[in-house]
Amino acid sequence: SQQGEEDPQALSIQEGENATMNCSYKTSINNLQWYRQNSGRGLVHLILIRSNEREKHSGRLRVTLDTSKKSSSLLITASRAADTASYFCATDQAGTALIFGKGTTLSVSS
Amino acid sequence: EAQVTQNPRYLITVTGKKLTVTCSQNMNHEYMSWYRQDPGLGLRQIYYSMNVEVTDKGDVPEGYKVSRKEKRNFPLILESPSPNQTSLYFCASGEQGRQPQHFGDGTRLSIL
DSSP states (O other), X not given: OOOOEEEXXXXXXXXXXXXXXXXXXXXXXSEEEEEEEOTTSOEEEEEEEETTOSEEEETTEEEEEETTTTEEEEEEOSOOGGGOEEEEEEXXXXXXXXXXXXXXEEEEEO | OOOEEEEOSEEEEOTTOOEEXXXXXXXXXXXXXXXXEETTTEEEEEEEEEETTEXXXXXXXXXXXXXXXXSSBOOEEEXXXXXXXXXXXXXXXXXXXXXXXXXXXXXXXXXX
């Protein structure tokens, strides 16, 4: 199955800086979701953006969606050490199930 | 508390010895799914279930079986495990396949 592709694969920043990660996908979608995974744990749902939405906010998270470019970005503002995790985008390209990308590993140092 | 519970969390076993990983959710979700996560490959779906008695293959179903006799349970069965099934396994549930999914904490399987 086709997957969303996150970029970059890894990102290292200092506390207080913003972190931006991107996701590209290949076919039309109904929604795109972002998940966080702390080391060795299950994924946690962060935010869902529908195909007719362009931007969505949740606390320090900002997600944008550009369906013409088939891409999305996740911005984490004022990063904290606790934001260190892997972040995955997931799309419903398959229609009935989510397809996950390979993830971006974010490291926030204090 | 809403949760997806997997057991066991860790298992080391040998080739050919049948094993079952249980998954249970308490959210009355219709949709349940199994994934495996391997370094560099991300999450790959093994099987999913849209509702009781309805199961379908995901991307990597070979060597696995599932059943959905009750809404809350979705066990993953490895009839004859092989070393290439050594992986981190996650069960997830959601109201529907497209909706946000709740994940269990994972089961780390090592097959020698």
